């Protein structure tokens with residue numbers, strides 16, 4: 013897959029379908045380090061025929077595409093490289109022929125998991141960052157994806173401070189639509205937090221599927237602790253099995269971060285004194301004391317439903333989308 017064929021050219025990059033891309037990434041990830049040494053220099057599958065112009069089987073950095081540091085939308089001193097995702101640096105990329113701007117995540121082969129790509133390739137939704145193609149150059153996998161040029165919610169909050177309630181409601185609706193779709197396919201994102209929500213002019217999308225899990229049973233029994241502590245639900249901390257409801261708890265924690273500028277817990281339990289929050293979450297969740305003082309009663313009620321400690325009683329994405337907090341009466345009504 014990807015080697016030599018397709019595109020009628022000499023390079024190893026071809027246009028293909030999702031199944032071709034999955035064959036390619038499985039082939040590459042199954043290889044031993046020794047076998048990887050003998051891979052062609054350039055290899056890959058491009059899904060997005062419209063906006064990625066493969067030329068005679070080639071799609072080369074600084075030829076068919078250029079990568080450059082992401083000039084942050086805000087003035088914060090970011091090094092121009094987007095904060096690392098689960099296992100990769102994210103650059104801004106631009107196709108030299110179509111001018112299409114994309115996000116390009118570089119993942120060293122030794123860190124690459126097929127799950128990184130599989131979910132994004134198989135499940136397409138307007139609130140899930142679209143995967144445009146996967147290419148291998150000098151032992152690094154380059155994932156080309158839909159770019160959120162407004163940066164992530166974390167950058168926005170770090171640079172501009174707490175968000176206003178109507179902005180929080182807008183982001184929450186977008187995230188819930190993406191989660192409702194993923195959960196309807198038994199997919200758990202597993203790392204919902206401000207840095208994994210990126211902004212475009214007209215929507216927000218979920219990114220970083222490196223910890224994603226596709227459930228085959230009612231409950232997912234984890235082998236390891238996955239996610240980011242401050243946004244983690246009590247049932248994940250307990251490690252006795254969980255389901256898609258964990259993403260809604262993490263969304264609640266993300267809302268607290270958007271409205272106060274800090275994740276839950278850290279203001280009351282400073283990181284300097286608490287190396288881990290797992291016990292605190294287990295004993296004290298939900299962190300409703302960390303909800304912003306000026307939070308509206310409707311959003312406060314939303315948070316109680318999203319962060320209900322018992323996942324069986326916690327609201328689903330569909331139920332939360334119907335919550336009154338997301339349908340505030342218009343000013344003039």
Ligand SMILES: Nc1nnc(-c2c[nH]c3ncc(-c4c[nH]c5ccccc45)cc23)o1
Pocket residue numbers: 082083084085094095096097098102115117141157158159160161162163164167207210219220221
């Ligand atoms: N870990 C991860 N896996 N996939 C992505 C990703 C896909 N499309 C994207 N678009 C934008 C950004 C992004 C994050 N912080 C930023 C700050 C400034 C500008 C852009 C950004 C990240 C992505 O990120």
